[in-house]
Amino acid sequence: MDKWLSHPTSLKIISVIVGLLLWAVVHIDPDTSPQTVTSNVDTKTIEASVIKAEGLDTDKYILTAMEPSVVRLDVQGRLSNLLNASSDDDYVVSVDLKGAKPGIQELPLVATLPKGITLVEMSPRTVTVQIEEILTKPFELQVVTDGKPAAGYVVGASTIVAPTTGVLVTLPKDDMSRVGVVTTEINVDGADKTVVNKKAKIIVYDTDGIEMTNAVVSPETVHVEVKVTPPFKTLPLQVRYTGALPDGLSLVSVKPAIDQVTVYGEQKLLDELQVYDGVVLDLSKVKQSGEVQVKTGAIDGIKSIDPAEVTLAVVVAPIITREFAGLPITLEGVPTGMSAVFRTPASGKFDLSVSGAESVLNALKAESLAIAANVEGLSPGVHSVTLQIDVPAYVQTVLSEGQTLTVSIEIVEDASTGIGEDDSEEVGGTPTEEPPTPTPTPTPTPDTGEESGNGSGNASGGPTMNP
Structure with missing residues (x-):
């Protein structure tokens, strides 16, 4: 060991190790815990990301079906990015319908992800859509009342205050033919005065009375007033x-x-x-x-x-006067089994003067003047009977000096009638002799447009208008 330690190379290696240990002691904080090296990439799954349809020409077409309506997304990215995009709304999956035509077709899906996040998997990657052509038509709006008004009151007329124009309904072309009625409903239950609804909802029903929820209505609401009044006529x-x-x-x-x-x-x-x-x-x-x-x-x-x-x-x-000569007198109410004979005037005719505006009298004809004598209930003998004169509207009778509206008529029993050739004419109805033509020449009746009716038999009475 001593020999190995005394070797020059060993001394160099030991020196290097000792130097590194001294550097570490000086530069490393003993209070700092040792750091571990981990991965900073994570994954996330969005189970049901809603598919958005984009680019459809909504003035001409409508998307009536899309299958599926959601997709499953698997994404990955830094944990911080995944945490920042915590809402599923940050992950957009869309189908481009620009240029699509009516019918059923399969189109690819496009995923738009937040920054720093990438798509791992999307299932499915395509969607099937159905596109239909749409139509817009005007319809007359009908007001329907619901409930009963207060006792003694009735529902009157309904008025659409606004808008004054018609209602536009937009539907797929195939559904438009099924529209039955376009209505708005007003509740009048217990009402005793006019009911006002400024935001009455418009509903479209098909021919079977089922609401067409896919109908687009413009406007969506209207201002409606329904009168609730006492009974009327x-x-x-x-x-x-x-x-x-x-x-x-x-x-x-x-x-x-x-x-x-x-x-x-x-x-x-x-x-x-x-x-x-x-x-x-x-x-x-x-x-x-x-x-x-x-x-x-x-x-x-x-x-x-x-x-x-x-x-x-x-x-x-200006007023003028016109005379009609020899107008026949009609007998009314002659008793059964009896006859009536004119005594005065013996001819059974009457001269009548009338007054009125020139245009009215010029158009007046003799047959428009009716003179009658009612003898109903009279017993046999001579009687003074007051004439009943019927003239058109705006015409008045005028009596000449000394003239009266009375005639003398004799009622005789048929069994005892013995009238000779020199006796007065016996009359049982209107004389058959035609009256002479009046002197003035009639002119065409002006288009006055008035309510016409019967005038009074009184010489000084005013006109009366009848319906």
Whole structure:
């Protein structure tokens, strides 16, 4: 051993070892634990990464099916990178549908991973997609009510406040033909006034009444109002009159801007009403032709009327008089087994003067004037009977000086009738002799558009409009 230690080479080796030990003692911190060398690369598995479809022309096509919808990813990277990308959303798997055409096709998948992470395995690597062509069509929106209003109230008209345009529905081409109805539902249960829904959802149903959840609707909601009112009824409008026109004027026409109104009240009362005559025109306030605003007054227990005001187009003109000679008198109500004989006038005809606007009288024909004598219930003998005169609207009867609206008629029993050739004509109805043609030449009837009706038999009475 001594010989080996005294050898020069051994001394050199020992010197080197001792030097290294001294350097280590000086430079190594005794408090520092010894470091171990380990691998800094790890792996991770994402079991269900959702596949995203990209690049599809959504104006023309729709993705109706994709199988599978998720994939399994095996990735690796530094532990720090894996920890930073802790969310599965950081790992994106997509299928590019740009340029894809309608039909079923298999396309490759592309994985986009966070920085510093690489893909080890993706399963599967392809996806099967089904693409269909889409159509967009306008549809009329229907408002459907749900529930019952409060007692004594009914559901009235529905109004789509906004949008004013139609509803657009987008569906695959093959599904569009199955659209049955496009509706929005409004709940009126217990309501006693108008129901308003500013965001009523629009739903598309197919022909079997099943909701088409794949339909894209524009807009998605609408502003809808549904009236809840007392019972109502729509009635024809009839204009009545009060007062008299200034001297020298006569009505040519009175034309309402509308011909129907809606009245609200108890159902029993509404069932009895056939016409609404609550619009009354005060003729004393009409000085010239023009439009007149007249309020719709409540009548016969009616609660309210819609609209509350009606516009009347009134036309007046200077008044003139025209005479019709030899108008036949119609006998009415002749008792069974009896006959009626005119005594005065013996001809059974009556001369009648009428007044009105020139355009109205020029168009007036003799057959439009009806004169009747009602003898119903009269016993045998001579009677003075008041005539009933029926004239068109805007025409009034005028009695000449000393003229009356009465005639003398004798009622005789058929068994005792013995009228000779010199006796007055026995009449059982309207005389068959044609009246003479009036002197004025009729002109074509102007298109006045007024509500026409029967005039009064009173010589000074105003016109009455019937529906």
